Amino acid sequence: MSWILTLTTFLPLLGALVCLLLPREEVGLLRGVGLSVALLTFLFSLGILSGFNGQTAGFLHEVDLPWVQALGIRYHLGVDGISLWLVLLTTFLMPVVMLSSWSAIADKVREFTVAALVLETGMIGGFLALDLFLFYVFFEVMLIPMYFIIGVWGGERRLYAAIKFVLYTMVGSLLLLVAILYLYVKVHQATGTWSFAYADMQRLVLSEREQLYCFAAFALAFCIKVPLFPLHTWLPDAHVEAPTAGSVILASVLLKYGTYGLLRFALPLFPHAVAEVGPLLAALSLAGIIYGSLVAYAQRDIKKLIAYSSVAHMGIVVLGLLMLNTKAVNGAIYQMLAHGISTGALFLCVGVLYERRHTRRMEEFGGLWAQMPVFAGFFLIFTLASVGLPGLCGFVGEFLVLAGTMSAGRTAFADVPLFGKAHLYAALAATGVVLGAVYMLWMFQRVMLGPNENPKNRKLRDLTLREGMVLTPMAVMAFWLGLYPATFLRDMNPAVHRTLVAFKEKYSAGAADAEPRMLGQDKNKKEEGQPPAKQDKEEGQPPAQQPAQPPAASPPGTGATP
């Protein structure tokens, strides 16, 4: 089954090549090909799911081939319970996005389809890559089509937004590259082999200072992507100017790269740095929650409002990741999925309105419910999902993150000194619950409720069949995520647990003094000069598999309370 990841990743690229060969006038055919390739990719990605067992240690469906042998770069893909759902989110959204831009993109359809498909390859590949160089390549591959999607099919200030987006992301990703190269050299110092492999880098122990610098580079790259306050200002511009499809992809998938990167790379690679600057990041994410919510409340443009709500929601995700226990991290990943669905769907809804009225300013709307009852129903569902209503997708993640944050000081991972103010964190994060309702319902009221006074809104069409087909799967997913989270948590939980155990193991092994070393490597071996990474991996089955401390090692209530 190892071919399935490769197939899923590169099928869209293949589709893009096919589209390039098609004549540009055949608009319908191009759209059809785009949609069917996206659908096919989705089907194949379901294939990943079918053979998936979250309990299995490590990554599944791994494929590990040499790519640039001289530099030790490998084509290494694999999926675990964390990336699985993000990949599925991506492949699920792409057909929806393709269908949603059916009429919205009338110009340069071929180029759009190609860009979207290339983007899809980048997004899927990035989630699956287990070689940091490969990851970086995919990470950058995503940037270019997105740049064009915003810059070519965007709104009035599209160039400004596109360039801001690209420059902002590039600043981070260049530092990321530098840090990756640094790790690459250090891995060579420690093992004698050149390798970008994730597994090697995870076992590489650096000194605290080195960890701090590398973590800073990683975290900056990913926090820009999240975006974490105060690095967020590219997001509203990009969202507002991007076409609906671009906004959806951006919000639903690209932002997830920030948090995915934090979870997959920044946290496990540099545990000591996390312990040191974690509180700062947590404070920023809390600031993001409150600040994003308040600023969202001041918006007049619907898309901008949703963009700022993303800042708030992703703040919750980052907070959850930093709390370093399975509840919070599960919740964070869950919130990523939920945000992907609810915010993506809200952007689709705004797209529906924009196609009819060519404006996104709230004061232009009002009382649309009577004209568009079906649309109103969908819009309401997604609004409430975004607010975090139980039964819809937003609640589960929020609850898990809050429960995890509140109990961060009492879990098996509590000896990482990050949780001095866990109760306060939880209380501040929970204000997002109130503020979320404030701005979302205010927006809903201004658009859908009240009197329909604007004559331009008197004759709006309700959803077309196509639009209904776009929004229905999103609504189904919103309910599914809310009503039966076990589907997702079942495979997610073991992977999260493994990640955290690896984190803790590396943390408790202590930082290196000066020379980099590998986790679980004894000195003699290095002097023999042949400790290839591969071997270590096999024998090194290390304590990573051991479960965390038995529950309630310290009886609750007597434990540390800040």
Added chain:
Amino acid sequence: MDASFPLHLIPLLPLLGAIINLLLGRRLGKGAVALVACGSVAAAALVATRAVWVLGTEGLPSGALVDRFFQADWIFSSGDGLDLHVSAGLMLDRLSAVMVLVVTWIGLLIHIYATGYMEHDPGYHRFFGYLNLFMGAMLILVLGDSLPVTFVGWEGVGVCSYLLIGFWYAEDKNATAGRKAFIVNRVGDFGFLLGMCLLFSLIGTLKYSEIGSHMQTLRQPLWLGWPAACFIALLIFVGCTGKSAQIPLHIWLPDAMAGPTPVSALIHAATMVTAGVYVVARTHVLFDVFPTSAKMVVAGIGAATALMAATVGIVQRDFKRILAYSTVSQLGFMFVGVGTGAYAAGIFHLMTHAFFKAGLFLGAGSVMHAMGGEGDITKMGGLGKHLPVTRWTFFIYCLAIAGIFPLAGFFSKDAILAGAWAARFQLARQGFGPFSVEWVQHFTQDIYPKLIWSLLAAAALCTAFYMWRLYFVVFTGRFRGTADQEHHLHESPPEMTVPLMVLAAGSVVAGWVGVPAVMYHEGDWFGAWLAPVLPPPAQELSHSVEWGLMAVALCLSVIGIASAYLLYYGGISEAARRAAQILRPLYLLLYNKYYIDELYDVVFVRPLKRTAWFLWYVVDAFFIDKVLVQGWAWMVSMLGRAVRYLQNGEVQRYLVGVLVGTAGILWVTTTLPPRRAAAFRLSQQGRRVTLEAGGGSSRVGLVYRVDWESDGKWDEVDTRWSTLTHEYPGQGTYKILFEARDPRWGTSSTRRRVVHIE
């Protein structure tokens, strides 16, 4: 012993009805919609009744029926030593049995009533869809076996309330009222959610049945020496103040009357708003922990709310608004009940109140239906003749709420008053600062309960007064509305009047299940039913005190009714108007609801808006984006602009650059090394002088010459050593000449230095 029962049917049936009505309702037609809505609720009611029957006959008194339908965890997360397992479990014990019966049967009556009331509304199917959705959520709330499941229902009813308050969405006022309700509730939910998470973080479970076994942990001090249970209880109570409209979160309920009247009856009187009382009773183990500060807060807030709302109710003019304040006030009574440890009394009042308050609202609906939607009671009057059924049923409700023997309200209110009088709070075992322990005990055990009792008694007096004021103004005297309205006055159709009559009957008899023991010693059947699940009040009152309290309460009610009769019988009397004139400041204060909305506007709403505005325009758009982000871009572009002058497209200028650059490179690579190297450093030891070329660093490929005495004769020629030593023969002052040369380029450089030898 827990027995199994398919409890999931109870909430699922109405939810199914909701799905059918919301998705297909428009095509079904009104008859089918009504059938689905009422049918699903009726089915749920029957299942619920059967379940309660099974519980009462088969299980142990303290046991519960559990649902085995949802086996797997709903939300879970494991592996970090504090595993979270939330199952979507339902549970029916004696407490939830009361709630389930009240919710389903009163809900059914109101559904039936609404089929008549909403008959001409274009949003018929939507209305019943929401109503069924509400029923489903409310049943999940009361049946949930853990806090998160309750929270699901809790939020669900909140949303339904939001949707139904803003049901007539075309008016901004309604939509705003709905939004206000939801947001204020969310403020409460903030507390609920935090309380839930805090509880979980301490004991690792959220199931009601398991909390009790962790009390040891929960009694541990958490902060400032207060036990964890106190904080959890208070946080949960914050949620309850939101849902049950208690001070300080009561402001949404009067506005919520913007919704259709059946909604006000079902959600904002009989069921949803009582959820807070239910949850306090449900989690009573947290409130019972010593010190009972959480209970004191609950009782205090309940009493304050009861009196505050009752006084406001006296002067309001809007029919439903009066009832809304009455609801807030009665909910305050219930909170006093659960707050003073008289849990059964609180729940008892919850049940009786559901009958008469639902009836009052439905009566109000019937009146407003007849009046064409008019809600101002000063425009009514003399409606008794036109609406006989409504009038007489309303008469019964008013008697019941005023607490006249032997109607329902009398018994339940009496139980609460007795509970308040008997309460003994315990705050501390030592004194606080200036207060000695005796004083604290005196306060919490004698003064505070009596204070609460007196607040309640005052509230009861006001209640009797404002309810009968309402009754007399609306139903007696002559009609004060327009002739057109008078012409259209008519009694409501049977689907509306029958529920009124049923509820009236309930308002009479519902209290008889809880006759106090002093009257009939096996009379408190209701208390006995709940005794296995809710602890009885700690203190028993002596019979004489209890009789006395009852008499006082009854007297107060009669005084209230009598004064209302004097002032308002046959319309608003001159005396009433004069009283309003004389007490004008007080009147205005009450009429404007103590200006609390205005206060919140100034203290919370406007600052929030201003802060949002400030953060957006000043911090975000200006500071972060303009100054920081675009500032960087601006710096880069300025740099680019500066450099642009070099790239002017004139090849000849470039050539100058090329030449100057080439010359510079040549100079640096050929002349500079000897110049640097020729700068030497001297160190002296007696007569021995050591010379280091170029500050000590030797340069590859350079050769050196040195003339130690400057006598024109090179002493060392073309040496490659950059450190040279010379021993002078005797004292004197010598001049050293040093030359560094690069033989590859033929460039050289010389330096001189004077040295003194002693």
Added chain:
Amino acid sequence: MLPLSYFNYYLALGAVLFAIGAVGVIARRNALIALMSVELMLNAANLTLVVFARAQHDMRGQAVAFLTIAVAAAEAAVGLAIVVGVFRNRRSTQLDDLTMMKH
């Protein structure tokens, strides 16, 4: 065999020629004169090459000089053709007028 210092005169001549050429290219605004100055610089370089070749008794320098002469001829041909082309388009051979890159 000439004394070593004798070569310095040739080298100095080469340097002076090169400087004159360089100044010509830089200072003159006429494309034709600039081209001529470029030729001058090339020839200065040729001269230097030949002198060093002679001093080192190494014929490779002279060979390179021939190569340079050929390149110079080609360059002159192409350069003059461009100048003529530019002149046809713009009616000017002034280098100042050829600043399209600037705008």
